[in-house]
Amino acid sequence: MPLGFLLPPKTVRRFVVAGGMLVGLTAAGIVGFRMTESYNWLDAAWLAIVTLTTVGAYDEPLSPNGKLFAMGYLFCGLGVASYSLFALGQTVVSTEFHRLWERRRMIQRIEAMSGHSVVCGLGRMGQGVCEYLARRERAFVVIDKDEDLLQEVCADRGWAWVAGDAADDAVLKEAGVDQAASLTTALPTDAENLYVVLSARLLSDKLQIVARATEERAILKLERAGADRVVSPLASGAVKMARFMLNPHVEDFLAIADDRDSDLELADVTIAEGSYLCGRSLKESGLSERGLMVVGIRRGDGERLMPPPPDAVLSAGDCLFTFGKGAAINSLTQKDGIEDSAGP
Structure with missing residues (x-):
């Protein structure tokens, strides 16, 4: 995941500048000690690092030119190294603080929702559901185990999300299922969808639950677990193809409501x-x-x-x-x- 996705541009620039200064300073020390003392690259690198870190573990005394270079290198490098290390440490801390702050804002946003929808699973079908709800300006919360995917897909679009297992009661409550009007689960397997439906129904008996089924035999089980509607993509696709064959103009009319730009x-x-x-x-x-x-x-x-x-x-x-x-x-x-x- 790009660093700029998690941090403000100013923080990213500070991270890059601090890291570049450390690398450049170390490289200058390696070249300088190799030229003044005629060391090989490994010994020059060792000497540059122990000088920069103020350890000062020299196996052999330096030449006059080496001593002059070491003093200048230490004088210039100590301040640069201290600033760079401080900036890098501050960046790490600010990254965690930024994520905690964003998560807190997300929790407050979800707590203020009422009558919204909960979408479990951010796969292709889940993203399609979210895009439809977003176009219709309906409030919703996405649940998925992959936090990196949630950050990548939801952050720029302003979608509310919760990272975790959708079958976990605590995660469902964090998504505001108690105040939600509807829930859809489009997880990869029927077993996962079945468990989510059962958990959601136990938490709210008024929730409108729509579930995806990959196999026909799972439809009855999902309905018995509490799903109000069960969608089988294969069966729905077959029925739609048949309707196009028999009533093409009627299907064109119904497709108006589903058109992306309508x-x-x-x-x-x-x-x-x-x-x-x-x-x-x-x-x-x-x-x-x-x-x-x-x-x-x-x-x-x-x-x-x-x-x-x-x-x-x-x-x-x-x-x-x-x-x-x-x-x-x-x-x-x-x-x-x-x-x-x-x-x-």
């Missing part, structure tokens, strides 16, 4: 108690004027209205399947007493 989003939001929408019909809600299309309603008792009639009266607990611009959906969920129930 600001449209398909989401489901739940009407909370006290929302201004409670008791109003769909045509009186004003959602269409805000650029939002309600394509379906799921009542609290499980009844589904697809498509919903304009005179359908909305009430607390109803889930609205909404299509529209991401900014409008975010405004709807954040300001109007509606809870976003969509997972990652």
